Amino acid sequence: MTEIRTDPQDEDSQDEDSQGNDLQAPEAVEKANPGRQHSTLSSVRNAARLLKEFSYGSREIGVTELSRRLGIGKSTAHRLLHTLAEERLLERDPYTGAYRLGLAMYELGSVVSAHTDIHEACAPVVDQLRNATRETVQVGVLDGREVVYVERRESPQTIRLFGRVGHRNDAHCTSTGKVLLAFLPPDRLEFLLQDWVLRAQTPFTITDPARLLGQLEEVRARGWAEQVNETEMGAASIAAPIRNGLGDVVAALSVAGPVQRLQGESLRRFARPMLDAAAAISRRMGFRDAVPGGPPRAQR
Secondary structure: OOOOOOOHHHHHHHHHHHHHHHOOOHHHHHHHOHHHHHHHHHHHHHHHHHHHHHHHOOOOEOHHHHHHHHOOOHHHHHHHHHHHHHOOOEEEOOOOOOEEEOHHHHHHHHHOOOOOHHHHHHHHHHHHHHHHHOOEEEEEEEEOOEEEEEEEEOOOOOOOOOOOOOOEEEHHHOHHHHHHHHOOOHHHHHHHHOOOOOOOOOOOOOOOHHHHHHHHHHHHHHOOEEEEOOOOOOEEEEEEEEEOOOOOEEEEEEEEEEOOOOOOHHHHOOHHHHHHHHHHHHHHOOOOOOOOOOOOOOOO
16 A cells, blocks of 8 residues: 655644744743743653653553652642553553553654564564465554554565555454454453444445454454455455463464465465464463464453
8 A cells, every 4th residue: 555645844844934933942942931941851751750660560550659659749640641641652441540551652662673572472483474374474463443563574475465564454354453352351342342333444344343243252262363355355364362471362463465365265274373373472472371273261
């Protein structure tokens, strides 16, 4: 898919030209408003300290606990958390009210080539699976109602699907998304499905929530998902869950290609090698109950 983008630098230049003499150098702002400058820097420093608290082994932290750790008021902690959540640096659990790191933190880490556990665990296995299947292999994670692809190896074949790391797609119409939805805790899946309009990307996309729930039950029972012509016409894929050391499904591994090569049994023949690869990645992430070729246990 070709993307046409406007160079942000051009937009910035136009904004600067239109503002003219209203722009002030940072030094002038600091001299004119020393109190405001100090307050702004303090907020940035507190936001940085807040984010660093998640590096000490805490997966989720509440407002009261963060306020205590940072030595700031609860109202200040709440404003910081809310702002960071709006920027997707954090995300809030709607049931517990606690906060955890958001996907934007992962995306920023990718820019500076910071290797996360999932990158290190996936890389060699994804390479092997791509070489064995000669099809495109991807790893995706769930962000709300969307899948974000965080690892990808292109098929060496001339006719193949094109994409990129960081690409997003609706979860309900991708095999990766169906896996990630199927293994969510029931209450979280119910929350996501509330008022979710299942957008039709093709005539084959599932748009009925009841039908989607039925398919997710099948995915949980057999341990993998598939889609043919649901995301886009001519594309097919099959996916399996990846678990962390706690047994939680944190990502999904998929094999994708054009329907002229992958549909029906020609697609499902990749189920076994894909399940084996997903189990291998899960073991590398610390999951000890991963059995190659076997169905994964239910999400806790």
